[in-house]
Amino acid sequence: MSFASLRFGALGLNILGICLLAYALSGPRPPGRRWVNLGPVESESPLRIGHQVQLLVDNEVLCDFQHVRRVMGPVRKHPQNPVLQADQPWERNATVMGGLQPATAMYDDSDGLYKLWYTILQPQTFGGSGVAYATSRDGVHWSKPNLGLIEFAGEKGTNLCRLEPFGALVRGLRLVQDPRPRPSERRYLGIGVWPKHEDGTWFGGWLGVARSSDGTTWRHMGGGVREGSGGGFPACLWDESLQRYVLFHRQLTEIALPEQRKRYIVRQDSVDLQSWSPRRTVFNPLNPVWPEVESMNVFRHEGVFFGLANTLETRERGEMEIHLVISRDGYRWEEPFPDRAFIPRGPQGDFDDMLVYWAQPILRGDRMHFYYGGARYSHGYPHEPVVDDGTSLALLPHQKGRYDPRPNRIGLATLLRDRFAGLRADEPVGAFLTRPLLVEGDMLYVNAAVDRELRVEIVNPVGEVFDAGPKDDWAGHYISAREEVFPGFSRADCEAVTGDGLNLPVRWKAGSIGKFKGRDVRLRFLGRMATVYAFVIK
Structure with a gap:
């Protein structure tokens, strides 16, 4: 074995010893937790929409939609x-x-x-x-x-x-x-x-x-x-x-x-x-x-x-x-x-x-x-x-x-x-979820034609990653995630929006969207026999 090999081998042992000592001094760690990061996780940066009307002619402001279809406005x-x-x-x-x-x-x-x-x-x-x-x-x-x-x-x-x-x-x-x-x-x-x-x-x-x-x-x-x-x-x-x-x-x-x-x-x-x-x-x-x-x-x-x-x-x-x-x-x-x-x-x-x-x-x-x-x-x-x-x-x-x-x-x-185009929800229910939005206004208004009802809930854009524990069909712990609907601003707390109008207000039992001014939120729209063409926060 050459001198160079001995020298670098000794150096490697010294580095390993320093790392082990640092780990020991850092205190005890919960078993299995050092490989994952649990807690709040942001999905994407918020859109700054100000007071501009958000037209639903495309998917620019949306992250997901289920049981809805895009329809053309009546000319x-x-x-x-x-x-x-x-x-x-x-x-x-x-x-x-x-x-x-x-x-x-x-x-x-x-x-x-x-x-x-x-x-x-x-x-x-x-x-x-x-x-x-x-x-x-x-x-x-x-x-x-x-x-x-x-x-x-x-x-x-x-x-x-x-x-x-x-x-x-x-x-x-x-x-x-x-x-x-x-x-x-x-x-x-x-x-x-x-x-x-x-x-x-x-x-x-x-x-x-x-x-x-x-x-x-x-x-x-x-x-x-x-x-x-x-x-x-x-x-x-x-x-x-x-x-x-x-x-x-x-x-x-x-x-x-x-x-x-x-x-x-x-x-x-x-x-x-x-x-x-x-x-x-x-x-x-x-x-x-x-x-x-x-x-x-x-x-x-x-x-x-x-x-x-x-x-x-x-x-x-x-x-x-x-x-x-x-x-x-x-x-x-x-x-x-x-x-x-x-x-x-x-x-x-x-x-x-x-x-x-x-x-x-x-x-x-x-x-x-x-x-x-x-x-x-x-x-x-x-x-x-x-x-x-x-x-x-x-x-x-x-x-x-x-x-x-x-x-x-x-x-x-x-x-x-x-009303160039809108998202139509039929029975039993259709929904779409926006990307994170920075709230800079006091009231949420929708441009919509609602035959049955339309409700909106305000969702925390920061999700929670957590350890769901052992599962029966999974050999070990399972890392999961959940969202938070802000208390007082769920679909059950939302006053049903009905009728046909260009500026229909949306209100909740806990107040208006203005309570979140300066914060990021997601909006979940849930409709039955309803077409939403646009929304604005102003």
Whole structure:
């Protein structure tokens, strides 16, 4: 044996002796306990939700659910649909060649008006299309004000918008969703605006940027980005967390089979609406029935990105309808109801029985308003296109140019606030449990439709790990865990929530959830014949 081996062997014995001495001096240990850690255990860090409404459109705030199913909120079409259609002299050719499409919409608190910009599809007069402006006090009955900006047949008494410095009709316009205060000359920001070439023709296929102080006279700002394959409708909004604009529109040329046209959604970012990041694919559904996304309007509500995807069926009838897609970051999107339309096509004979598309959302009071385009003709030219001769539907053999469609018109659909989707519990009972939440409010409110009853209990997010002792079917001790429902806040202590309301209060015998302000809790919802769409602590 070498000297080095003897030296390190002696060193090892010394270290072992020191360890044994330290163990002996540490005092007696309960047999079997040194290998496990018993006591309270936290499962995960709490979510800081503040006073923000928690929408149950996905599982972001949930950790478990049993005997519940996700259901779509009921979207209602207005009985007076269509609420806007071609009825002015400068819109007359649109009754044959295309009609009116919603371009963008908003509610303006400063003057108490619903405002709708719409596109007149009129190739014979405008060489393609033009943007007009309408206002309403109630969101149903619309007026087309005399702006005096664009001449038609020798008269300037039209509601057509003007684009400077070209002194021409605005073509292509979508409002940029940016709630930040801005100088008056940039009160409205628009994207998708076509600029003009020096020879007087348009730069088609370019998403230009424009600004306006009144929403009717616009000034081109330069910059922009190439629009997606075949055009479509872009959607642009300011992301406060990223401090940049995000743009959603169609892909450029990237298609798996170049000989077959395909549409899906990409994203680009910008800090100034002038220079844009490279395109990134964000939504391309693998849906055999609705395989393409013609366009997708995007808005953000209560921390969630919502996409109103114009999904297109391309194999048989060329139908289009709006599907709901959601995202938490604007990159990863999911479709909670891939086989069901959020805004469906109407029954045969209605103005929207073939195409429903490009819904413009406005939240006003307790309702979300969606102004959408509807038509009775096929999108594209499938083998047996469904066309409309103005009185009835008929199937014609494939022959391009045989369309005589009823024009595109604008309809209204509404949804009760925050009821995009909910969790439905049937009999005998269904339940879901939230992730740990930091309580920063005084009262818990639920947005729910309850036929029987709904109860909530408050659970300690810190579980208890303990030694359950020997078990008959287990050779030795078994380590188990248990939860604690806070005394006075169990399901038995909760006053039953009943009825249908957007802000139903939840109370317990021991008081309100405000007793836990500054602490972490889990909420367990238990329902019978009840649908919960959202909850908030405020």
